[in-house]
Amino acid sequence: MDNPLSKIDYNKTNGLVPAIIQDAKTKNVLMLGYMNEEAVAKTQETGNVTFYSRSKERLWTKGEESGNFLELVDLKVDCDNDTLLIQAKPVGPTCHKGTDTCWGEANSSNFAFLSKLEAVIKDRHDNPDEESYTSSLFKKGINKVAQKVGEEAVEVVIEAKDNSEELFLNESADLLYHYMILLRAKGYDLEDVVKVLEDRH
Template identity: 75%
Template sequence: MKIDFQKDGNELVPAIVQDARTKAVLMLGYMNQEALQKTQQTKKVTFFSRSKQRLWTKGEESGHFLELVDLKVDCDNDTLLVRANPVGPTCHEGTDTCWGEMNEPFFGFLSQLEEIIASRKENQDDEKSYVASLFRKGINKIAQKVGEEAVETVIEAKDNDEELFLNESADLLFHYLILLQAKGYSLKDVVKVLENRH
């Protein structure tokens, strides 16, 4: 790994810390060559503190370490991406990230869709909402819909119409997300089970 510590003349490079599991950005720090070496040796993320003018291992006082998973350098060789497993909150203010955000898995559009489904569950009075109508009908109807969509997906898998197969797959996933919400769970709960199995 070739890192240009001389580019800005201060022998420091930015180090963006990302949760290795959730991919959330946790914080930004700076490393010099010595901080990088200590991080690699101890497997605990260490920075050069510009205010203290010394090496600083994240968590050395709080116990909230960042356990190193891996390091990558960017295309200009002047910024590090540090993937780590946080032990406790990352920010000194007690939050998961230095931006005050929760460090939870985010699955892009699927997470947004889960939020919409959750809001329909909360507002079941919406007569125009298909999802709200399923919640009104109860768990048996929701489970039945998942079963129907699963059968339709299997049938389309045996044919060669990829558009129909993908549409049925989308229907299955959509109704499965509704079932998860009906049972009080979300995708992150299922992912956690898969991670434990892995």
């Protein structure tokens, strides 16, 4: 079977190809570097992502001075064979300025809209609003929150046996929303649940 890395076209950009570094877990983009054939080989050999530094004019293993290595998880070549996507496990911050990414963003898990909803739920928990339904549930205590999750779960089961797509999806949304409230009431986040699923996988 052909090695896809043997198809990398280093000639298009004078011996260097851009390498996008992505956190293997969070899927966030951490940085962009450049690699030549030797850098790719050393990355595979050592398991630590190595670049060709254009300023130092030599191979440079990320973390060789700081200890903030990028441990290789996977390496892919794009459809034109001239760009690499490297999934890695960062050991410490990636940027030399001390931030998680070279764009100054936190390298935290993101579940798209669910992360925004989770932030709103957390705010309603930490900063109660008398007019907020979510805050009122937190105020009633863990038993009421858990009871509400049970009620919504029953509603989902009932609608699953019917043929109304709208009712089923609405009850499913209610269940997910109240479950996220329960997680916050217990002091957990979606990421904690995802970690359990990942460990099982």
